Amino acid sequence: MASSNFNDFVSCPYDKTHNVLRGRLLQHLDRCSRNSNIELKVCPFNDVHRFPEENIGEHIKVCPDRASVELFKNKEKLPGAKAAASIDVVKCDEDWDKDPDVPTYNPNAYCEENLVIRSNVVNGQPRSVRRNFRESERRRFADKQ
Ligand SMILES: [Zn+2]
Ligand SMILES: [Zn+2]
Structure with a gap:
């Protein structure tokens, strides 16, 4: 239920100080990934789930999508x-x-x-x-x- 609330603010995985509207997160992540030095893997089930290489496997196992x-x-x-x-x-x-x-x-x-x-x-x-x-x-x- 929470995941469908597009008015939520979520923190950006590239920079925790970025608070982004959930509905705009994908746009933000695309831009932020280009400006960031951090390399994150994209979850195969949801483009807005991004994790460091060592954590993505763990996430995939529990991904809500x-x-x-x-x-x-x-x-x-x-x-x-x-x-x-x-x-x-x-x-x-x-x-x-x-x-x-x-x-x-x-x-x-x-x-x-x-x-x-x-x-x-x-x-x-x-x-x-x-x-x-x-x-x-x-x-x-x-x-x-
Ligand atoms: Zn960001
Ligand atoms: Zn995921």
Whole structure:
């Protein structure tokens, strides 16, 4: 409930003397990160959560926004959510490179999902085409592991 109160003042993680309206925090952080010497990692669940590298792992485990992100991921598994799912797959590839240490992230689960989504792309093609496609996709993912 508190996190949706945009009239709250919160202190800036780059400089505790900055008190910023919660609704303006992201803007402030973008500017402040450029002016600050402090390097902070951005929480994968919420852009306004910023922590020193040694603390970000700890935060990710307890991040209050993690539950809603995971809820969203589960929804994707339902049929008919292909559009949302493919957006997340793109994002997932990005995270993969940037944040290999994010503990909640399961690359195998994503590959499974990705495989299903990509297979849907060739539905409507002759069966042999689909089979070949799935085979090559399966090999592709198998190679990655
Ligand atoms: Zn600041
Ligand atoms: Zn967070």
